[in-house]
Amino acid sequence: MEDKRGPIEVYAEFDPGLRELWQNVDDVARELRELVAVEPTGKPIQIILFRDQGSYLRYLASSIPQARKRRAIFYRNGDVFQVYAYRSRTLTTDLRHEVTHAILHQHLPFLPLWIDEGLAEYLEEPESLRSGSSRTRTARWKARVGWSPSIKSLESIPSAESMNADEYTDSWAMTCMLLNESDASRQALRDYLAMIHKGEAPGPFSKFQKTVESEVFSRSNSYFRKTLIRVSSNSSRP
Numbered sequence: 001m002e003d004k005r006g007p008i009e010v011y012a013e014f015d016p017g018l019r020e021l022w023q024n025v026d027d028v029a030r031e032l033r034e035l036v037a038v039e040p041t042g043k044p045i046q047i048i049l050f051r052d053q054g055s056y057l058r059y060l061a062s063s064i065p066q067a068r069k070r071r072a073i074f075y076r077n078g079d080v081f082q083v084y085a086y087r088s089r090t091l092t093t094d095l096r097h098e099v100t101h102a103i104l105h106q107h108l109p110f111l112p113l114w115i116d117e118g119l120a121e122y123l124e125e126p127e128s129l130r131s132g133s134s135r136t137r138t139a140r141w142k143a144r145v146g147w148s149p150s151i152k153s154l155e156s157i158p159s160a161e162s163m164n165a166d167e168y169t170d171s172w173a174m175t176c177m178l179l180n181e182s183d184a185s186r187q188a189l190r191d192y193l194a195m196i197h198k199g200e201a202p203g204p205f206s207k208f209q210k211t212v213e214s215e216v217f218s219r220s221n222s223y224f225r226k227t228l229i230r231v232s233s234n235s236s237r238p
């Protein structure tokens with residue numbers, strides 16, 4: 001089945017529940033706009049959904065071999081931004097994650113891997129489930145024994161293929177903190193992405209002036225111990 005809304009098209013080998021699917025796409029786009037002022041450009045986004053893993057793998061084996069190890073993938077094909085996934089219990093999560101990548105890559109010529117994956121991991125969970133999710137509780141628990149993500153290690157991740165599960169979690173946690181810790185921390189991330197959007201190269205986030213001024217890293221452990229995602233992304237921030 002096929003459906004289309006503006007520049008976004010869906011092709012599915014099964015009935016994916018279009019109402020809910022569009023709702024999820026809209027939610028991700030709205031949150032990206034509200035949180036970090038990132039918006040789709042209007043170039044085509046194609047969402048291609050397979051009936052099962054076998055069908056997904058057969059289709060992508062020759063064209064996108066890196067899809068083999070993953071449940072879903074975002075792939076840029078010239079001016080067309082494609083999201084591939086297959087029917088499974090995690091389809092909604094996978095779809096939200098990859099649509100986040102598609103919109104980020106439309107708006108920005110490049111971005112650090114940890115921000116790319118951090119926002120995708122953050123937005124893959126619907127807003128209402130975030131503060132009670134198992135990874136939020138795990139992070140709070142780990143923070144009690146001294147953990148907080150290290151920006152230095154995140155900034156030295158060489159490639160997406162090399163990222164391990166801990167690095168995904170730390171990217172998520174760091175992004176989560178920047179979005180919710182304070183107005184200054186969120187503004188640092190927004191301004192950093194705005195510079196990249198304008199075609200400038202702001203250097204590493206940790207050395208970005210707004211980041212340094214926010215002093216957010218000096219408060220990371222206490223943020224994760226006490227306040228992780230208590231602030232809703234719906235609060236009225238500029």
Ligand SMILES: [Zn+2]
Binds near residue numbers: 101116117
């Ligand atoms: Zn990803």
